[in-house]
Amino acid sequence: MDKKERIDRCLKQAVENGEIAGCCVLLIENGLEFCYAKAGWAAIESRTPIRRDTIFRLYSMTKPITAAAVMILMEEGLLDLYEPVANYIRTFERQKVIVGNTLAAAERTMTIRDLLSMTSGLVYPGKLNCAEKETAHVFEELTKRMYSSAPMDTIEFAEKIGNCPLAFHPGESWQYGVSADILGAVVESVSRMRFGDFLWKKIFKPLGMQDTGFYLQEDKKERLADVYENRKGIGLKLFSQDHLGIRIDAKPNAFESGGGGLFSTVDDYARFAQMLLNGGESGDVRIMQPETIRYLTGCGLDGKRQDKFSNWFGLDGHSYGNLMRVLYDRKLAGVLGSEGEYGWDGWLGTYFVNDPVRKITFLFMTQIKDFGTTNLTRKIKNIIFS
Known part of the structure; x- marks a missing residue:
């Protein structure tokens, strides 16, 4: 056979x-x-x-195609992987991180490279901690508005995620999460085109x-x-x-x-x-x-x-x-x-x-x-x- x-x-x-x-x-x-x-x-x-x-x-x-889009922008000299995500999504400027039972300021800014490697601290929706719960709230709003006259677009989604706590300091660990969705918004911001x-x-x-x-x-x-x-x-x-x-x-x-x-x-x-x-x-x-x-x-x-x-x-x-x-x-x-x-x-x-x-x-x-x-x-x- x-x-x-x-x-x-x-x-x-x-x-x-x-x-x-x-x-x-x-x-x-x-x-x-x-x-x-x-x-x-x-x-x-x-x-x-x-x-x-x-x-x-x-x-x-979809994720490998998103990574390829980022590489194209890098190759064209329009994007540096060590740039802060906050350069393109303003709400990522002063992020909070779960530390024990409280929230603390992130030890360093999140970079584009953190998004590509899923070392950003961003998570998918869940119930384990406040990072997962607040991310879930963003997805709930996204879903509710999807069929309305004012749906949430890619940039607004990223801005709302930027206000959510991180599961760990950027670069500190690894967790599968919404990093690729934020990269889609970064591509939009850099290229000034819809993703x-x-x-x-x-x-x-x-x-x-x-x-x-x-x-x-x-x-x-x-x-x-x-x-x-x-x-x-x-x-x-x-x-x-x-x-x-x-x-x-x-x-x-x-x-x-x-x-x-x-x-x-x-x-x-x-x-x-x-x-x-x-x-x-x-x-x-x-x-x-x-x-x-x-x-x-x-x-x-x-x-x-x-x-x-x-x-x-x-x-x-x-x-x-x-x-x-x-x-x-x-x-x-x-x-x-x-x-x-x-x-x-x-x-x-x-x-x-x-x-x-x-x-x-x-x-x-x-x-x-x-x-x-x-x-x-x-x-x-x-x-x-x-």
Whole structure:
């Protein structure tokens, strides 16, 4: 049984077992398509199958594209990674940090680099501490206003987050949070363009990513995969709620989330991933210079920051930099791969990895609530890298 047959079997079993509704896999080696496989449904109820042009919600697989946008501005001399975030979002000037049971002034200002490495102290909504609770209040207001005549836009969201306490002093530790959303606002401030317009001009249009953006035109919505949740004892059920300020209906949104707002197809994202693997170019189009790509895809953490990241289940042997995981020690990893490979995943199960050693791009797309990277994703990756 060859790799394609093993992948087909793995995908079909996942659909038959009710793990997922449908999915697709794309594997590119040395710039040539080695394997495309699909199984199941984009919409169970209407029996709409997964197709090559099915559109998926990327969620956190948006983050590497946001990091690329920052690199473009850095390369153009418009942004310095050690600049204070407060240079662009005024509310970040006098931030407070949780210290024990009280709040204290931040020991230093937060920088753009802190946002790229998630060492900013910013968090996602939660109930653990006042940083998570106040961040949750911002998202609650964002959601309430999303369908009103005065929706919250990307800059206003960042300004409100700037007033929230930090979980730790900038640079002191590591925590996954809204850093990429703030970077989207920084890109807007520097470029004086809406974040989505900047991405279209600098990345999507040059690469021919026609189906990628923060919303979908009406004639494309029939290609959008439905989202499902796997309820214990019940099975797959349609999920139709907004999440983290991102509209489930794919309509235009004033808030363009650099952390999770993009929609795309497997082929569109492959164009972006291949551009990275090719040192910043695609055909006769150059997006970034090779040295910028090496920096974008080769950073990591150290010390206390790496110790905190190492608590992330399933990412043994990896570090984190520029909004992506980076494999640095194959001996510690629980999945096959090459040292120096990089990529990220998304809340609904989208996943990508680039391997510069073997010249491989691997993409997996599905739409299941809280899926992230699971044993199914790792099984497919192990087939490919074996």
